[in-house]
Amino acid sequence: MSVKEKLKRVLIEDLNLEDVEPDEITDDMALFGEGLGLDSLDAVELVVIVQKHFGVEIKDMEEGRPALQTISTLAKFIEDRLA
Amino acid sequence: MSSSNSRAARKARREWTSRSIGSGWQHQSFYLMIRFGGRRAAYLLLYPVVFYYVLLPSVRQKCRYYLERRFPGGGAWARFKNSYRMTLELGKVLVDRALVGILGPQQVKVSLHGQQDLLALLAEKKGLILVNAHVGCWQVAMSALGFMETPVNLLMQREEGDIDRHYFEHAGIECPYRIIDPRGFLGGALEMIEVLKRGEVLSVMGDRMLGKDRNGVDVSFLGGQVRMPFSAYKLASATGAPIVALFSYKTGPDSYELKLYRTIRVPHDLGRGHDVFVPYVREFSATLETFCSEHPFQFFNFFDMWQNSVAESDPEPDSLT
Numbered sequence: 001m002s003v004k005e006k007l008k009r010v011l012i013e014d015l016n017l018e019d020v021e022p023d024e025i026t027d028d029m030a031l032f033g034e035g036l037g038l039d040s041l042d043a044v045e046l047v048v049i050v051q052k053h054f055g056v057e058i059k060d061m062e063e064g065r066p067a068l069q070t071i072s073t074l075a076k077f078i079e080d081r082l083a
Numbered sequence: 084m085s086s087s088n089s090r091a092a093r094k095a096r097r098e099w100t101s102r103s104i105g106s107g108w109q110h111q112s113f114y115l116m117i118r119f120g121g122r123r124a125a126y127l128l129l130y131p132v133v134f135y136y137v138l139l140p141s142v143r144q145k146c147r148y149y150l151e152r153r154f155p156g157g158g159a160w161a162r163f164k165n166s167y168r169m170t171l172e173l174g175k176v177l178v179d180r181a182l183v184g185i186l187g188p189q190q191v192k193v194s195l196h197g198q199q200d201l202l203a204l205l206a207e208k209k210g211l212i213l214v215n216a217h218v219g220c221w222q223v224a225m226s227a228l229g230f231m232e233t234p235v236n237l238l239m240q241r242e243e244g245d246i247d248r249h250y251f252e253h254a255g256i257e258c259p260y261r262i263i264d265p266r267g268f269l270g271g272a273l274e275m276i277e278v279l280k281r282g283e284v285l286s287v288m289g290d291r292m293l294g295k296d297r298n299g300v301d302v303s304f305l306g307g308q309v310r311m312p313f314s315a316y317k318l319a320s321a322t323g324a325p326i327v328a329l330f331s332y333k334t335g336p337d338s339y340e341l342k343l344y345r346t347i348r349v350p351h352d353l354g355r356g357h358d359v360f361v362p363y364v365r366e367f368s369a370t371l372e373t374f375c376s377e378h379p380f381q382f383f384n385f386f387d388m389w390q391n392s393v394a395e396s397d398p399e400p401d402s403l404t
Contacts, residue, residue, distance in 0.1 A: 015355055032269065040270030041298055041317055045355050047276055048321045052352075059280065064273040 003054070003082075004075040010053045011036070015045060027072045035070075043068065050074070056081040113178060117185050122336065125178045133171045137163065145385035146170060152305035152389070153379050165380070172380045175333065176220040183223055190337060193227040197343025201327065204346065205231060210279030210324040214289035214315050214347075216371055217383045224331030224341040225260070225286070236261045236278045238271060238287045260286070265293060270314075279322040287315050289328070289367050290384060300361050302368045305375065307389040311368060313360035319349040326363070328370040332378045345370045 001009075008022040015038070029035040031046070038046065046068065047058045056078050058064045067077035109132075116124040136142045146166035150157075154165055182190045204211050211233075215221045228235060237260045261278075263271040263285075278285050292299045292312055299310040319326050326347040334340050347366050353359045375382050 039298075040272045041314060042355065043269040043272040044276060044314075044317050044321045047273070048352065058273070058276075060277040061268065061273045064277075065268055068269070068273075 002075075003078050004071060006053070007071060007075050007078070010049055011046075014049045014053075015042060025071060027075075028070050030070055031068055031074065050078065054078045054082065114181055114185065117178065117182050121186065122178065122182055122190065125182070126175065126336075129171065129174045129178060133167060133174050137167045137170055142166070142170065148387040148389070149305075149382060149384060152307065153375055153382070155306075168380045169382075172333070173383050176223075176381075176383070179333070179339075180220055180222055183226075188226055191223050192338045193224055193331075193341055194338070195227045195230075195341045197327075197329075198230060200343055200346065201228075201231060204325045204327065205233060205282070205284075207325065208282045210282050210322060211284045212279070212315050212319055212324050212326045213284060213286040213329045214326055214367055215286060215329060216288060216290040216374070218371075218374055218378070219331035219333060219381050220339060221331050224339050227341045228284070231284065233282065233284050234261060234278070235259075235284045235286060236263055236275075238263045238265055238275065238285070240265050240293055275318055276322060279318065279324045285318070285324075287312075289315060289364075290371060290388075297357070300357050300364050302361060302365045304368045304388070305372060309368070309388040311364050313357065313364050316347075316349050316360040316363040317353075319347075319363075320351060320353040320360075323351055328367055330371075330374050332374075332381050344373065 004027060005022065008025045011017060011025070012020055012022060017036070025036065032038045032040075032043070047064070050056050050058055058067060058077075063077070067074050113125050113128060116128050120127075137146075143163065143166045146169050147162065150162060150165045150169065154161065157165065179191055201211070213235075225235065239262050263274045263278075265271050267274070275285055290311060292310055298314055299312045301308045301310050303309075304311075315326060318324065326349065327343050328345045328347065329341065329343055331339055331341045345366060347363050349360075349363050
């Protein structure tokens with residue numbers, strides 16, 4: 001399973017995104033606001049999820065801001081850290 | 084929550100602002116009194132000014148929301164007297180804050196209760212979340228936290244057009260705390276996680292909603308339901324940081340105390356739901372009730388906190404508070 005696929009699955013499960021299927025989440029879908037519809041409190045949860053499921057830590061704003069834009073940017077961030 | 088209640092809540096929010104009372108020249112008058120006559124001169128001016136303001140029905144109404152719950156059943160004279168005392172205490176706090184900035188920190192003595200407990204919590208190396216409230220004079224009292232030798236970060240939103248100045252602005256020095264703006268990227272969430280991961284101190288207000296109401300939960304407070312933010316408890320759950328309810332209060336003309344009222348431990352990984360945080364927010368509201376019973380006139384929320392639960396669709400900025 002690719003990082004993107006796993007990411008979509010854990011987001012749905014851990015954020016309890018009701019009535020959303022993994023294939024309904026597009027790679028360029030924005031995580032916050034319009035798109036997946038997450039909010040600032042979910043950002044806290046998202047940082048925990050990434051660490052828990054991928055062992056990757058989002059340490060600060062500098063790396064968090066570009067990573068937490070879309071599924072693609074977050075998946076790339078995780079892949080880069082795992083490489 | 085009915086739609087009429089939601090409308091009332093929205094109306095109450097529109098009417099309320101955290102901007103300071105009084106115009107620029109009135110504030111300048113107090114600063115002038117402080118410069119040339121110190122605290123005593125500023126307080127002398129304060130008594131008639133407060134009396135004038137309390138004659139205004141709008142000012143008494145702003146006091147009444149809280150006072151009716153703290154002192155139920157009082158007559159008109161008692162309500163007027165209590166409004167005067169509450170407004171006077173706020174005035175003194177504002178004078179003291181300016182006094183520290185203009186004449187120096189030696190103008191106010193701050194004693195801390197719970198220093199060893201704070202050091203023990205910091206030694207856990209998980210950061211520390213100070214949950215404050217709009218009581219006493221937190222800006223002055225925070226000066227007593229220097230012993231921690233750890234950077235203190237404040238989540239703080241400045242109202243546009245606020246003419247009231249913080250003590251460090253009076254003193255012309257750099258702000259001693261790092262300010263995290265809740266209007267920043269993701270409501271400052273990443274910055275707050277970052278400082279806690281570094282083992283630093285994060286200070287937030289726990290008694291007042293600033294952003295979306297869905298970032299709050301309803302808890303009982305002084306006989307009614309109020310909505311209080313749960314972001315601090317969510318951060319604690321995500322990072323393992325302990326929470327302390329830390330309140331300040333004025334004890335004399337030139338003295339304050341800062342007291343650690345309660346340590347709140349939030350279990351790790353509580354998840355996304357709102358309701359799981361209710362017990363911890365309730366601990367905080369119960370602690371705030373204790374404060375109000377001990378220092379009834381040093382509680383400074385001049386709006387109807389009990390008009391809560393704005394509809395989910397309320398178009399307010401996304402913020403962690």
